[in-house]
Structure formats: C-alpha cells, structure tokens
Amino acid sequence: MRWPCHPAFPSLSCHQLRSLLRSCARRPSLGVGKKLHAALITSGLSATPDTFLCNALLHFYALCGSVPSACKVFYGIPNSHKDTVDWTTLMGCFARHRMPANGLRLFIEMRREGVSIDDVTLISVFNACARLSNVEVGVQGHGVSKKLGLSSSIKVCNTVMDMYVKCGLLGEAKGVFEEMEERSIVSWTVILDGMVKLESVGSGRVVFDTMPERNEVAWTIMVVGYLGNGFTREGFSLIGEMIFGCGFMLNFVTLCSLLSACAQSGDVMIGRWVHVYALKTMGKEIDIIVETALVDMYAKCGRVDAAIEVFEHMQVRNVVAWNAMLSGLAMHGRGEVILDMFPRMVKEAEPDDLTFTSLLSACSHSGLVEEGCHYFHNLELLYKITPKIEHYACMVDLLGRAGRFEEAWVLIKKMPMPPNEVVLGSLLGSCSVHGKLELGERLLHELLRMDPYNTECHILLSNMYALGGKQDKANSLRHVLKNRGIRKVPGVSSIYVDGQVHQFSAGDKSHPQTTEIYMKLDEMIRKLRLTGYIPKTASQVFSGGDSRANKENDLEEIEQALFSHSEKLAVCFGLISTRAGSPLYIFKNLRTCLDCHSAMKMVSSIYDREIVIRDRNRFHCFKRGSCSCSDYW
DNA sequence: ATAGGGTTAG
Incomplete structure (x- = not known):
C-alpha cells in the first residue's frame, strides 16, 4: 500500500517528507529545510494541517538555530495536537540558545496546560533554573521529579544537584547526592564543584580524594579552587600531577578556567605558566578565547602592558577581545588610551553595551567629562545601543565627580528606569568628595530605603559629617550602626612573594615575620612624617574601637589604627622581602x-x-610620588 | 499507526 502523498510533493509520501526534514535538522541544513517549508506553505499546508509534518518542522527549526521560527511553528500547532515531546523540543531550543527565562515561562505554561512531564523535560527545566538561580521553580521541579519516580534517574539527579549548587544551596544538593543509589562521575563532579565553591577548598579536596574516578573536569575544578583562593603551591603541584602523573592535556576550556582563577586571585606566576603552556601546545595560533582570557588575566593581575602586548599580537579580534582590553585599560585608568583605540575597534568589531560601560567608566575615572558626554550622546544615535542602567550610572558618576550635581540630578530624573543603589551610591560618593552634605543626606535616606543594611553608605555619610565638623551627627550615625549590629567588612590585603600569597588584615600580628614587618612600619611612618605626611585622622571616626575617655588617647589610637591598615602592612612585608627596586603588587x-x-x-x-594596588573598584599604580588615578577615584 | 525531544559537570 502507498502512503498518502502531500500535494506539494506528489512523488513523496508524508513519511518521506518528515525524514527529509529530520535529516535537514541533523545536518544541519537550514537552506534546504527552509525551501521545503516554503513549498509546504505555498501548497496550502495550513488548509490540510498534518500535525506530524508540523512537528517535524518544529524539530527542524529548533535544531537549526532559528528560535523565532521554531516558536512560530510551535504556536501554529493547536495545543490538542502537541505532546510532551513537542513542548520539550522548544524548551531544549531555548536552553541551547541561552534563553533560560523563556524556557521557564514555557515550563509554567506547560504545567498550566496539563501536559505531562518527563525526565527529558526536567533536565531542561533544571538547566534554566540553574542559570537564573531560580530556586522556586527548581524546588517545584524537584517535587515533580520525585512524584514521577525519577529519583532513580542519574541524569535528572545530576541536574537537580547542579541547580541547587548554582542557587547556593549546598545542603539540598548533598541531600540528593546521598539518596542516590547509583552515581556517575558527573554526580561526583557536581558535588565537588559545590563543595569547593560553597564550602571550602579543603572539604572539596576530601571529596576529590574519595571520588571513585577523576576526569579532567574534576582536576580542573580542584586546581581552579586552589588558584582562585591564592593557594599557588597546592594548585601548581596538582597541575603537575594532572599532566605528568595522569597524562591529561589542558584543553581550551581548562586553560580558560585556570586563567580566570589566576585573574581572580592575581596569581600572575601561574598565569604566565599557562601562557607558556598555551604557546607550546598551540603554537602561535592560540585560540581566540584563550587569548582573550590571557588579556583579562594580565590586566587583572596589574600587568596592563603585558595585556596590551598579547592583545596586539592577536591575529583576529572580536568584540569580546576588545571588551576585555578596554575594561582592563579602564581599570587602570588609561582613559586617553581607550579613546585613542576606540576608532580602531569600530573598524574590527561592532561595539556593544559592555564596550560603552568600559569606555564611559574610563572617562569618569580619568576625568574626561566632555568626551564621556559625547559618547553617551551618540550611544543611541550612532551605535544603536539603548542605554542601560550601567551607562546612566557611569554618567552620574562622571558628572558627580566633576562637581556637576545639577546635571547629574537631571539625568537621574530623565532615566527611563528607577535609579538603583549603584547610581545613587556613586552620587553619594561624589557628595562626600565635594562636601555636599545636604544632597548626601537625601541620597542616604533613599539608599537606606532600598537596603537598610548598606554599611558602606552609612560609613560614607558619617565620614562626611566628620570631615564637615559635625562630630555629633557622625557619632549618632555610628551609634545607629552599632545598635543594629552592622559591622564593617574587614579589609584584607594580600601580596605574592616567592609564589606564596601572604594575607594581612588591619593590625594583624599573625604573620611569622611580624616583628620585622612592624619595625619596617615604624621606620616607614618616621620617614613619611619627615616628608610631611599628616595622618588623615578626620576621616576615620568609624574604624576605631569603643568609646574612649580622653581625647588625646583617642587621636593616638586612631593614628595607630591608620598605620596598621592592611595595605600598609602588606607593603612593609613587600619592602623587606623583595629585591630593592622591584615593583610590589598588592x-x-x-x-x-x-x-x-x-x-x-x-x-x-x-x-x-x-606599587600597584588592585582595590575593589580599580587599580592604583603609585610611581615617583603620584598615582595613576590622579587622585580621581 | 508512525517518530520525534536532552548529554547534565570545568
């Protein structure tokens, strides 16, 4: 018997048409599939809807990369003709295209429509929840999976665990892990990753040592854990075991992960080693993604010139590479360099929103007010980019630093979205620099309404009161903080010497060379005073301890607290333990x-x-008595 | 009546 024919292709059965579409999907061959679709439409597909054909079309578009067309076909099929597989196909399509929010919306719609759910559906759901850190839907999905008896599916359990880890709920992930009857290497690596990121590198190591087998992913997680937290030696010795003991090669994912860990902890020694490894194994043609990671690593380790060197040697540069370079330059306050380079970028890649965040923040950090205004003005007109809140934040910062408060305020009022903490906080910072107490108070109230526990703006304002001579107000604010139990996050400075990280907190006496460090500190303060240094005690109402009886002791105590700030201790340690003249990176x-x-x-x-100091916002490069930030930070 | 969805971890 012959299968029924489709009017568009009299020689082909519907079954054969479906197979054709399916092979187009697998290829993938978008062109041929589209022609098939066009022919089906012109021959009146909608007049005689063959749902099997529609489903094949949906599958084709979902795999071949056109999300809007997949959606169109999907919503063209009546719900009564769609089953679990069709819904799941579209969810998978959203997952592949990194559109997790659409995926979750579809899942919720699916439940509302009463479509049944299976293991494959849930894997996409948990993937989306993990990406969005949406634990509510995640828990819901976990409940569904238990009800459906899918707790025995290793893949479902793995994605559930990953979802909990990405949402920061390690306990939940461990619970699932313990209940599993059978575990795969992925189950172990998910738990390992969670332990390293959410508990400690040490407890991660225990898991690593007890795992039944270790693949390159497990090794990478462990090494990244060590390097990202400043344990250079442990990380490096593990890389050695991985490569020479177990014969693993570092692929480009591993290289990028290692470089990002080095960037995070500022470990330029290992960063350089990775660079050499990449050159040796890949030759001159290093993968563009690895090259970009190198640019980012060097910039974040304070070696912006090395970053430029790598960048200029790249054969091809895309937006991501350019953005890494520009944000590195911005962190280092090289505003003029960015403005010089920008016209070159436009020829090689299309700037995106991130590009302008770097460019505008560089203008702001370098005091290039007119240039910043110019680019902001052209954002939509010339570059077709709708300004995001980050761009407004940069502009408010730029105008505020320059003391142009009216313009900053007008801009805030004109923003299409309500201002967030970043926008108001940066203006508050400018108020403190320019002594604008009244506006500062107003901003603080607004900021506290958004986040009552924002320590930083309390401190900023209290410092403003102190500098403005309003000691009573400063003290009462300090009282509020104390009563609420809000405490300052302790400052920690670290410095690498001989491949080992040394950490210091304020007044720290735990370092084995404490005596020498404090002797150097005494000498340093003496020399500073001779050069005319006056401790800026006025700004320090907040760092001191409890109430004090007498004013003179007070001042001395405050001075002592200032002298033993973590960065000063780190510098002193650097001075006594490195060769004369070599730069210090803190x-x-x-x-x-x-x-x-x-x-x-x-x-x-x-x-x-x-002396190069990377603080939370940017780099300060101190050289011959001045700083690269030109005191504009 | 038929076939079709996903590979989770760095």
Missing part, C-alpha cells in the same frame, strides 16, 4: 582609604618602588 578586597592612598604615593618615592 590586592585589597575593599576600597583603598584616603590615608593609605596619600601615604602610598610618598612611599613610592621614598623607597623608589612602583
């Missing part, structure tokens, strides 16, 4: 304070050292 988790900033400038000339 990382700080918070912003550098005003006093340390002015002290570092002098230290760089007294000891003839280049």
